[in-house]
Amino acid sequence: MKIATWNINGVKARIDNLRAWLTESAPDIACLQEIKSIDEGFPRLEIEALGYHVETHGQKGFNGVAILSKTKPDEVIRGLPGDDNDEQSRYIEAVFSVPSGAIRVASIYLPNGNPADDPVKYPYKLAWMERLRLHAANLLLLEEPLILAGDYNVIPEPHDCFDPAVWATDALFLPQTRAAFRRLEALGLTDAVRATTDATKLYTFWDYQAGAWQKNNGIRIDHLLLSPEAIDRLKSTSIEKSTRAWEKPSDHVPVSGEFDFA
Protein backbone atom coordinates (compact mmCIF):
# COMPACT_ATOMS: atom_id res chain seq x y z
CA MET A 1 0.00 0.00 0.00
CA LYS A 2 1.48 3.28 -1.13
CA ILE A 3 0.98 6.41 0.97
CA ALA A 4 2.28 9.71 -0.39
CA THR A 5 2.50 13.39 0.47
CA TRP A 6 2.73 16.24 -2.03
CA ASN A 7 2.57 20.00 -1.63
CA ILE A 8 0.97 20.83 -4.98
CA ASN A 9 1.02 24.65 -4.65
CA GLY A 10 -2.48 25.27 -5.97
CA VAL A 11 -4.84 22.50 -7.07
CA LYS A 12 -6.37 24.48 -9.94
CA ALA A 13 -2.98 25.38 -11.42
CA ARG A 14 -1.76 21.82 -10.87
CA ILE A 15 -4.77 19.74 -11.95
CA ASP A 16 -3.08 18.29 -15.06
CA ASN A 17 0.06 17.37 -13.08
CA LEU A 18 -2.03 15.95 -10.24
CA ARG A 19 -4.03 13.75 -12.60
CA ALA A 20 -0.86 12.56 -14.35
CA TRP A 21 0.83 11.77 -11.04
CA LEU A 22 -2.18 9.89 -9.64
CA THR A 23 -2.27 7.82 -12.83
CA GLU A 24 1.47 7.12 -13.02
CA SER A 25 2.40 6.82 -9.34
CA ALA A 26 -0.99 5.39 -8.26
CA PRO A 27 -0.80 6.07 -4.52
CA ASP A 28 -3.48 4.36 -2.43
CA ILE A 29 -3.58 7.43 -0.18
CA ALA A 30 -2.35 10.88 -1.24
CA CYS A 31 -1.94 13.70 1.29
CA LEU A 32 -1.98 17.08 -0.43
CA GLN A 33 -0.97 20.50 0.90
CA GLU A 34 -1.42 24.06 -0.35
CA ILE A 35 -4.50 23.28 -2.39
CA LYS A 36 -5.17 27.06 -2.17
CA SER A 37 -8.88 26.47 -2.67
CA ILE A 38 -12.09 26.43 -0.74
CA ASP A 39 -13.73 23.00 -0.48
CA GLU A 40 -16.32 23.91 -3.13
CA GLY A 41 -13.59 24.93 -5.58
CA PHE A 42 -11.68 21.65 -5.44
CA PRO A 43 -11.88 19.78 -8.78
CA ARG A 44 -13.56 16.86 -7.06
CA LEU A 45 -15.20 15.26 -10.08
CA GLU A 46 -11.94 15.10 -12.04
CA ILE A 47 -10.22 13.29 -9.16
CA GLU A 48 -13.17 11.01 -8.45
CA ALA A 49 -13.11 10.02 -12.13
CA LEU A 50 -9.66 8.52 -11.46
CA GLY A 51 -11.11 6.32 -8.73
CA TYR A 52 -10.29 8.41 -5.66
CA HIS A 53 -12.36 9.56 -2.72
CA VAL A 54 -11.74 13.21 -1.89
CA GLU A 55 -11.65 14.76 1.59
CA THR A 56 -10.68 18.42 1.79
CA HIS A 57 -10.05 21.04 4.45
CA GLY A 58 -9.81 24.10 2.28
CA GLN A 59 -9.37 27.84 2.68
CA LYS A 60 -9.73 30.78 0.34
CA GLY A 61 -6.51 31.75 -1.38
CA PHE A 62 -3.91 30.15 0.87
CA ASN A 63 -3.08 26.91 2.66
CA GLY A 64 -5.64 24.10 2.45
CA VAL A 65 -5.03 20.34 2.75
CA ALA A 66 -6.68 17.22 1.35
CA ILE A 67 -6.57 13.44 1.53
CA LEU A 68 -7.30 11.44 -1.63
CA SER A 69 -7.81 7.70 -1.23
CA LYS A 70 -8.77 4.67 -3.25
CA THR A 71 -10.96 3.43 -0.40
CA LYS A 72 -13.37 5.58 1.57
CA PRO A 73 -12.12 6.64 5.01
CA ASP A 74 -14.08 5.45 8.06
CA GLU A 75 -13.54 8.76 9.87
CA VAL A 76 -12.22 12.24 9.02
CA ILE A 77 -11.02 14.96 11.42
CA ARG A 78 -10.52 18.51 10.14
CA GLY A 79 -8.22 20.99 11.88
CA LEU A 80 -5.42 20.52 14.40
CA PRO A 81 -6.81 20.47 17.96
CA GLY A 82 -5.58 22.90 20.60
CA ASP A 83 -6.58 26.39 19.40
CA ASP A 84 -10.19 27.21 18.54
CA ASN A 85 -9.11 30.62 17.22
CA ASP A 86 -6.77 29.18 14.55
CA GLU A 87 -8.57 29.74 11.25
CA GLN A 88 -5.80 28.44 8.96
CA SER A 89 -6.57 25.12 7.22
CA ARG A 90 -3.40 23.11 7.73
CA TYR A 91 -4.46 19.71 9.07
CA ILE A 92 -6.76 16.86 8.07
CA GLU A 93 -6.69 13.33 9.46
CA ALA A 94 -8.43 10.15 8.30
CA VAL A 95 -8.81 6.56 9.49
CA PHE A 96 -8.83 3.69 7.00
CA SER A 97 -9.63 0.01 7.31
CA VAL A 98 -6.86 -2.32 6.14
CA PRO A 99 -6.64 -6.13 6.33
CA SER A 100 -4.64 -5.97 9.59
CA GLY A 101 -6.97 -3.43 11.24
CA ALA A 102 -7.03 0.37 11.08
CA ILE A 103 -4.44 2.93 10.02
CA ARG A 104 -4.51 6.68 10.68
CA VAL A 105 -3.12 9.16 8.15
CA ALA A 106 -2.77 12.94 8.49
CA SER A 107 -2.01 15.56 5.85
CA ILE A 108 0.00 18.36 7.47
CA TYR A 109 0.90 21.81 6.19
CA LEU A 110 3.08 23.16 8.97
CA PRO A 111 3.43 26.97 9.04
CA ASN A 112 6.44 28.41 7.20
CA GLY A 113 7.22 30.93 9.95
CA ASN A 114 9.19 33.44 7.89
CA PRO A 115 10.25 36.10 8.40
CA ALA A 116 11.66 34.65 11.61
CA ASP A 117 11.77 38.05 13.32
CA ASP A 118 8.09 38.70 12.63
CA PRO A 119 6.20 39.13 15.91
CA VAL A 120 3.42 36.80 14.77
CA LYS A 121 4.63 34.31 12.17
CA TYR A 122 7.49 32.51 13.90
CA PRO A 123 5.72 32.25 17.28
CA TYR A 124 2.69 30.87 15.39
CA LYS A 125 4.89 28.21 13.79
CA LEU A 126 6.40 27.15 17.12
CA ALA A 127 2.99 27.13 18.84
CA TRP A 128 1.58 25.03 15.98
CA MET A 129 4.45 22.55 16.36
CA GLU A 130 3.73 22.25 20.07
CA ARG A 131 0.03 21.63 19.33
CA LEU A 132 1.08 18.96 16.83
CA ARG A 133 3.32 17.36 19.47
CA LEU A 134 0.49 17.20 21.99
CA HIS A 135 -1.94 15.79 19.42
CA ALA A 136 0.61 13.24 18.16
CA ALA A 137 1.28 12.13 21.75
CA ASN A 138 -2.43 11.37 22.13
CA LEU A 139 -2.60 9.52 18.80
CA LEU A 140 0.42 7.38 19.71
CA LEU A 141 -1.52 6.09 22.74
CA LEU A 142 -3.81 4.32 20.25
CA GLU A 143 -0.88 2.05 19.28
CA GLU A 144 -2.01 1.83 15.66
CA PRO A 145 -0.10 2.49 12.42
CA LEU A 146 0.05 6.29 12.25
CA ILE A 147 1.43 8.22 9.28
CA LEU A 148 1.87 11.97 9.79
CA ALA A 149 2.62 13.09 6.25
CA GLY A 150 3.18 16.54 4.91
CA ASP A 151 5.10 19.71 4.29
CA TYR A 152 6.71 20.26 7.70
CA ASN A 153 8.63 23.36 6.61
CA VAL A 154 11.49 21.93 8.67
CA ILE A 155 15.02 21.12 7.45
CA PRO A 156 15.92 18.48 10.05
CA GLU A 157 19.71 18.37 9.60
CA PRO A 158 22.44 20.38 7.84
CA HIS A 159 22.82 17.74 5.13
CA ASP A 160 19.12 18.15 4.31
CA CYS A 161 19.88 21.41 2.50
CA PHE A 162 22.25 22.45 -0.24
CA ASP A 163 24.00 25.15 1.78
CA PRO A 164 23.33 25.25 5.55
CA ALA A 165 24.91 28.71 5.86
CA VAL A 166 22.23 30.18 3.58
CA TRP A 167 19.48 28.79 5.83
CA ALA A 168 21.07 29.63 9.19
CA THR A 169 18.59 32.39 10.09
CA ASP A 170 15.59 30.94 8.25
CA ALA A 171 12.49 29.78 10.13
CA LEU A 172 12.82 26.38 8.39
CA PHE A 173 16.25 25.72 9.93
CA LEU A 174 16.55 27.76 13.16
CA PRO A 175 17.66 25.75 16.22
CA GLN A 176 14.25 26.17 17.87
CA THR A 177 12.54 24.76 14.76
CA ARG A 178 14.83 21.75 14.57
CA ALA A 179 14.48 21.19 18.32
CA ALA A 180 10.68 21.15 17.99
CA PHE A 181 11.00 18.60 15.16
CA ARG A 182 13.27 16.46 17.34
CA ARG A 183 10.66 16.63 20.11
CA LEU A 184 8.21 15.03 17.66
CA GLU A 185 10.73 12.29 16.91
CA ALA A 186 11.37 11.86 20.64
CA LEU A 187 7.71 10.87 21.06
CA GLY A 188 8.53 7.74 19.07
CA LEU A 189 7.92 8.99 15.54
CA THR A 190 10.41 8.00 12.84
CA ASP A 191 11.38 9.94 9.71
CA ALA A 192 10.57 7.30 7.07
CA VAL A 193 13.04 8.50 4.43
CA ARG A 194 15.90 8.63 6.94
CA ALA A 195 14.96 5.15 8.18
CA THR A 196 15.36 3.69 4.70
CA THR A 197 18.50 5.41 3.38
CA ASP A 198 21.81 6.86 4.49
CA ALA A 199 22.01 9.00 1.34
CA THR A 200 22.59 12.72 1.76
CA LYS A 201 21.55 15.61 -0.45
CA LEU A 202 18.02 14.27 -0.71
CA TYR A 203 15.69 17.17 -1.41
CA THR A 204 11.92 17.57 -1.78
CA PHE A 205 11.70 21.30 -2.58
CA TRP A 206 13.51 23.51 -5.05
CA ASP A 207 12.59 27.21 -5.18
CA TYR A 208 11.19 28.55 -8.45
CA GLN A 209 13.72 31.37 -8.25
CA ALA A 210 17.36 31.71 -9.23
CA GLY A 211 17.55 28.38 -11.10
CA ALA A 212 17.40 26.37 -7.87
CA TRP A 213 16.25 23.19 -9.65
CA GLN A 214 18.90 23.39 -12.35
CA LYS A 215 21.60 23.90 -9.70
CA ASN A 216 20.10 21.24 -7.38
CA ASN A 217 19.85 23.92 -4.73
CA GLY A 218 17.17 22.13 -2.73
CA ILE A 219 15.97 21.36 0.77
CA ARG A 220 14.27 18.33 2.36
CA ILE A 221 11.17 19.59 4.15
CA ASP A 222 8.43 17.11 3.18
CA HIS A 223 8.36 14.17 5.56
CA LEU A 224 6.51 11.03 6.59
CA LEU A 225 6.68 10.56 10.37
CA LEU A 226 5.70 7.04 11.43
CA SER A 227 4.56 5.42 14.66
CA PRO A 228 6.34 2.21 15.71
CA GLU A 229 3.38 0.22 14.36
CA ALA A 230 3.79 1.93 10.97
CA ILE A 231 7.58 1.72 10.72
CA ASP A 232 7.27 -2.04 11.32
CA ARG A 233 5.21 -2.24 8.12
CA LEU A 234 7.36 0.09 5.97
CA LYS A 235 8.99 -1.58 2.96
CA SER A 236 10.54 1.34 1.08
CA THR A 237 10.34 5.07 0.46
CA SER A 238 10.63 7.19 -2.63
CA ILE A 239 11.20 10.88 -3.42
CA GLU A 240 9.48 11.30 -6.78
CA LYS A 241 11.87 13.87 -8.18
CA SER A 242 10.89 13.54 -11.83
CA THR A 243 7.72 15.60 -11.26
CA ARG A 244 9.88 18.69 -10.63
CA ALA A 245 11.00 18.60 -14.28
CA TRP A 246 7.42 18.48 -15.62
CA GLU A 247 5.79 21.43 -17.33
CA LYS A 248 4.29 23.88 -14.84
CA PRO A 249 5.65 21.99 -11.81
CA SER A 250 4.98 22.44 -8.12
CA ASP A 251 8.07 23.61 -6.24
CA HIS A 252 7.71 20.48 -4.08
CA VAL A 253 7.86 16.82 -5.20
CA PRO A 254 5.93 13.83 -3.80
CA VAL A 255 7.40 11.68 -1.05
CA SER A 256 5.92 8.21 -0.65
CA GLY A 257 6.19 5.09 1.46
CA GLU A 258 5.29 1.53 0.49
CA PHE A 259 3.68 -0.40 3.37
CA ASP A 260 2.46 -3.94 3.92
CA PHE A 261 -0.71 -3.77 6.00
CA ALA A 262 -1.88 -7.27 5.03
Place this chain on the structure above:
DNA sequence: ATGGTAGAAGATCTA
Protein backbone atom coordinates in the same frame (compact mmCIF):
# COMPACT_ATOMS: atom_id res chain seq x y z
C1' DA B 1 20.74 45.65 -0.81
C1' DT B 2 17.77 43.96 -4.17
C1' DG B 3 15.44 40.81 -6.96
C1' DG B 4 14.88 36.75 -8.77
C1' DT B 5 9.31 33.12 -9.55
C1' DA B 6 4.77 31.40 -8.76
C1' DG B 7 -0.33 31.14 -7.23
C1' DA B 8 -4.67 33.16 -6.03
C1' DA B 9 -6.08 37.09 -6.09
C1' DG B 10 -8.09 40.92 -8.93
C1' DA B 11 -4.54 44.84 -4.35
C1' DT B 12 -1.10 42.59 -2.37
C1' DC B 13 0.02 38.56 0.43
C1' DT B 14 2.35 34.16 1.04
C1' DA B 15 6.04 31.31 0.16
